[in-house]
Amino acid sequence: MKKLTIKDIANHLNVSISTVSKALNDSYEISETTKEKIRKYAKENNYQPNVTALSLKSKKTKTIGIIIPNMLNYFFAQVFKGIEKIASQKGYKIISCISNESHEKEVETIRMLSNGSIDGFILSLADETIIKNDFKHFEETIENGIPIVMFDRVAQNIDCDKVITNDFEGTVNTVKHLYRLGHKNIAFVSTMSHLKVGERRYLGYLKGLEDLHVPFNKNLVLNIEEEDYKKYESILTPFIENNTIDSVITTDESSAVAAMKVALKSGYKIPEDFSVVSFSNGILARHSNPKMTTVSQHGEIMGATAAEMLINKLEKKQPSTKTQTKIIKTDLVIRESTRPLSK
Amino acid sequence: MKKLTIKDIANHLNVSISTVSKALNDSYEISETTKEKIRKYAKENNYQPNVTALSLKSKKTKTIGIIIPNMLNYFFAQVFKGIEKIASQKGYKIISCISNESHEKEVETIRMLSNGSIDGFILSLADETIIKNDFKHFEETIENGIPIVMFDRVAQNIDCDKVITNDFEGTVNTVKHLYRLGHKNIAFVSTMSHLKVGERRYLGYLKGLEDLHVPFNKNLVLNIEEEDYKKYESILTPFIENNTIDSVITTDESSAVAAMKVALKSGYKIPEDFSVVSFSNGILARHSNPKMTTVSQHGEIMGATAAEMLINKLEKKQPSTKTQTKIIKTDLVIRESTRPLSK
């Protein structure tokens, strides 16, 4: 029952340990006959090299550490799926942690895994980390020679590989799309104004309006705290009822669903006289009624890209310190919540 | 730059390796003064023991392997969160794989991780594995002394710890609840008739009817293939329109959402003259319009329970082979899609 070791094989076959090792690694030094004999015995007894010993020797673990702020978020789950796919293709294992948006947990995790448990990290910043603006733990990690790839919520000033979405262009395009449909009173609802991502989306909104010479109206911009998710509807009600609005762009699905509900309750018809577009490509959009038009984010591709970048870096002979940022394009996926304004 | 080792400390302080090791482990053999000196130096230079070396020595990795069929499924994400929470509390790391419902990937993962990468597994069966009815890989694993905890989709005949939900009672209660609201024509829609879980839910439906002396009508039972998720609505339309139905119980959220849509389209009002109840406690239920009444599954608790069971087993002195099955109760969470039948 006990795991078979190279030593056991050596004893059983009356050869030396090194012979067994070499035979199993198909070394040219060993004769075909002994190789065959050893391989046969190994296979029959289901020999599996002990990865821990290998790691200790090679100083490589072939595992990637992943830190995700919130696994219940569909976007992150998609990214995770993308990472997992590439990693397992390339023979890497994944150790994953959920930071739960906690800075402390993030720091702890990094420390805990930087001790030979992993070869590199893929992560997205915890909310708290962004608010505290404290990135020391990343700097230390990189200094220690452990590469990091950040995705989506990235730290501007940390020099590491990054994968982000083209949020800015995403909103610009959305604004233009709505404008073409006849919308002039386009509102913008953000649940992530404190994040860079949120800022980029907001700036895209402004740029879109500007390009179209639509005057900016600050009353049509609403920032909500994500923690208030239970109050989305009550916060949105006065916003939608007291302003002249014919369409809303939101930075996330939940608030979009809430906006749809409020608009319907306020007597609007969707999409006849009120349109809703939301960032993110979660399940809610596909299951809402009517189905939601979204700025879709391609989480899986982001994850896969991040994994490829990291593994490339890990397997390069001389580890270059050059870092790059890849931008994954969003797509405007038109569903049922937008259409030309019936006027 | 390089990681500090016990040897470096020994050299620097002119003591032996074993002294350093003992000092850092607070052994009684070492004098307070040397201990102090060593600890100080270690702390200042941020010494961290190499976990790989520790694992090799102790034959424990303090990591748990998790195999999840589908990470985009909210229920599994919840379970994952629950596992992660307990694991990190108890100092365990998590290596996770997504089987994508593939038997091959599941087998491969088990093999790949059974080589000293992990101390035990927590997993839920892949669809394919259930269909093939092939559980050899689990048996081997257990024989090799690696404990497994299965949750939700478990293998009846494998002797290991398990965590499941009381699906049977869940449906019984739901049927009774609907009956009390005045419903006599309760339909049952399953997207998992081939799974044990699905069977238990179906049997609960039958039992509920029987207890209430409501005659069973086979026309009110619909089995859909999960892969047909894009066709849910078109499959449900004739079912709902050609039968006398005043309420539906579904085994999952997606089909419940589809059922709601079809019912609305067919002229029913929800919940005035048509009720919908769904298993699972995902986001869809909370965001649908109207919000859905659910048989809520407590994924996080299941995950946490599984993690506790596994860690207990791992840390017990003499590993008992006794196995247990824990049943996590479901809750009927009443939202807006059910209420007394008007009339």
Add this chain to the structure above:
DNA sequence: TTGAAAGCGGTACCAC
């Protein structure tokens, strides 16, 4: 109170 050395399971260099 401290240190030498074996061993965990491999790899790889060097002798033979």
Add this chain to the structure above:
DNA sequence: GTGGTACCGCTTTCAA
């Protein structure tokens, strides 16, 4: 072609 052995970083027994 095969075998001896040092080493990866740490723990632990035993001797000093």
